[in-house]
Amino acid sequence: MLLVGLTGNFGMGKSYVLSVFKDLGAKVLKSDSIVGELLKDEKVKRKVLEIFGNEVLDSKDELDKPGIADKIFNDSRLRKKLEALLHPLVLREICDQVGRIKNQDRIVIVEVPLLFEGNYQRQFDKTITVYTTKKTAIERLIKSGFSCSQAVLRLKAQLPIAEKKKRSDYTINNNGSREKTRERTEKIFRLLVEEMKKRK
Numbered sequence: 001m002l003l004v005g006l007t008g009n010f011g012m013g014k015s016y017v018l019s020v021f022k023d024l025g026a027k028v029l030k031s032d033s034i035v036g037e038l039l040k041d042e043k044v045k046r047k048v049l050e051i052f053g054n055e056v057l058d059s060k061d062e063l064d065k066p067g068i069a070d071k072i073f074n075d076s077r078l079r080k081k082l083e084a085l086l087h088p089l090v091l092r093e094i095c096d097q098v099g100r101i102k103n104q105d106r107i108v109i110v111e112v113p114l115l116f117e118g119n120y121q122r123q124f125d126k127t128i129t130v131y132t133t134k135k136t137a138i139e140r141l142i143k144s145g146f147s148c149s150q151a152v153l154r155l156k157a158q159l160p161i162a163e164k165k166k167r168s169d170y171t172i173n174n175n176g177s178r179e180k181t182r183e184r185t186e187k188i189f190r191l192l193v194e195e196m197k198k199r200k
Contacts, residue, residue, distance in 0.1 A: 001104045002196040005123070007115035008130035009161050010154040011137035011144075013174035013181065017130045018111050020185040026107040026192075034093050035086055039063050044089065051081045073153040087118055094123075107192050116167050117159050126195065128188060129168040131161045132175045 006021075008014040015030075022028045038044050045063060049056070052071060058064040072079035094110055101108060109128075112120060121127050132140075134155060141151035165171050170188050174181045 001098075001101065002107045002192055002199065003098060003123075003125050004107065004109045004192060005115045005121060005127045006109050006111045006130065007113060007127065007164060007168075008174075009137060009158045009164070010113075011139075011141040011151065012130050012132045012161070013140075014111050014113070014130050016178065017128075017172055017174065017181065017185050018109060020182050021107075021109045021189060024186065024189045026109045026189070027101060029094060029097055029108070029110045031090050031094070031110065031112050034090050036065075038086060038089055038093070039065070044085075047085055048082070051078065051085070070150075073150070073157055076157070079157065083114070083118070087114075091120065091123070105196075107189070107196060114158070116164055121167065125199075126169045126192065127167070128170045128172060129161070129164040130172045130174050131165055132173075134161075136175055 004026075006014060006018060008017075018028050018030065039048065048063060048068070052068060056064050056068050056071070058067075068082070072082055098108055098110075110124070112118075115121055115124075115127060137155060138148065138151045141154070142148060146154070170191065172181065172184050172188060174184075
């Protein structure tokens with residue numbers, strides 16, 4: 001098995017690249033999906049409320065995720081508290097899911113937005129950064145419903161993409177068309193297959 005961490009910054013296309021890897025036969029895991037499941041757990045929910053208070057509950061007494069997002073991207077202290085709560089739980093769940101994979105001749109790609117911010121790269125055999133220009137990322141975030149200021153705040157909260165590229169084993173340029181990105185992703189997948197063969 002080859003365990004790969006996939007990262008990038010907001011609006012840069014990690015999810016699309018992950019879907020291409022899945023099409024190519026990789027097993028894929030999304031940290032954001034794991035977080036979504038964790039936030040449904042009553043114990044986790046209570047700990048989140050200890051950080052933010054009841055004002056982050058919606059009319060159905062569920063956690064208001066957009067409201068929480070607005071708070072953490074405007075207050076780095078709150079963001080660090082939430083990350084300190086969730087990150088160990090997410091890593092444990094990733095380890096559990098990877099441990100349940102029976103086919104060892106498999107490339108497993110885990111989307112981890114804060115891979116380098118959290119210093120989690122040592123958990124993976126290889127790392128990949130998906131990148132675009134800041135302008136392209138902001139344009140895509142605005143198209144998906146964020147305001148310009150929300151988009152800028154989200155990008156500022158993450159490590160500069162140039163630093164992530166420098167620290168990665170592989171990078172995928174997602175500035176152009178989806179077809180071009182797919183071609184680049186297919187090329188990286190072939191390299192990962194060769195890497196896995198070398199490790200047998």
